[in-house]
Amino acid sequence: MLAQYQANTQIVEMKVVSNGIGGTRWSPPQSGFIKVNFDGAVFGNLNMSGIGVVIRNNNGAIMASCVEKINQAYKADEIKALAALKALKFAHKLGSQNAILKGGSLGLIQPLKAEDHNLSPLGLLVEDVRLFANNFVRLLYSHIKRSGNSIAYNLAKHAIHIPDFQVWMEDVLSYIVSFLQSDVADLP
Template sequence: MCWIPPPQAVYKLNYDVAVFENSASSEFGAVIRNTTGEVMAVMTVKGLAIQGSEVAELLACRKALEFAIDAGFTVLIVEGDNVKATRCIALGSDIQSAIGHVVSDIRHLLGAMEWASVSCTKRNGNRVAHVLARNAQNVNVDLFWMEEVPSVAIEYVNIDASLI
């Protein structure tokens, strides 16, 4: 992807995954914020049992992008905290591997956007998405919020807001 300056209204999508060995499942979390840090949309979703953190991160990214597109966001900075997964997405590498179809799906979703940028963030820059992913272990259905923050993530949203 070549870099083109973003339009005025850019949103940031942070996603993460939590893998629980004892329950043989993975959980995905994502948060979409505007340029002032206000939460626009949130998801916490159950996933399948997954081997490998990169595969889990890629699946979380794909689910988060599907959520963002369904919610009407087409101008995004997409951030995850796994360097290898982020590199695969940005460069389109590993497309010939067993996870190549997931990378291709993600790149297809990004290509359908008006504008998108993919980058890696430090783990402490991804706290809200991480706590949302961990919370999915406690629910039986996929949960989505618009312009609302579930109680489990409010503390981390407030911490992030104080850093802006």
């Protein structure tokens, strides 16, 4: 199973693009790929968690986005792993074959990129993501700081305001548009 995973999944080095002012910026995926940004939020006082996913093409245009509210307060690393799995499933349902999975948790991205079995408490969730990755022809993993992942982060925070699951095709919430405009303002 691990050999099949390694054969079907290309692992790349972490790439973080600096905008020169201490943060990071969204950058378009290489030709033939989509970029799938994900994040999670925990609302401990309400015993709930949220997941946000946004999928964009190489022009920065939104292909789809979604938000899910989960009626359990997970640990931060657990909800991010669940968000990564939801992001892959969402991208796969859209028919994607080549994707860059991009999230703000270096503690998740590093184990996803590693070739060995993860024996940490997060290991089973990491293995779930790895197994689902077999549905893609090429899948790259990448870490990004929160400032470069603002759309997925704000979608995850919005989860508290929805009944359970919400999808937007070629769109996002209206208040998220300013984050999208900021991301693509300096693209060539």
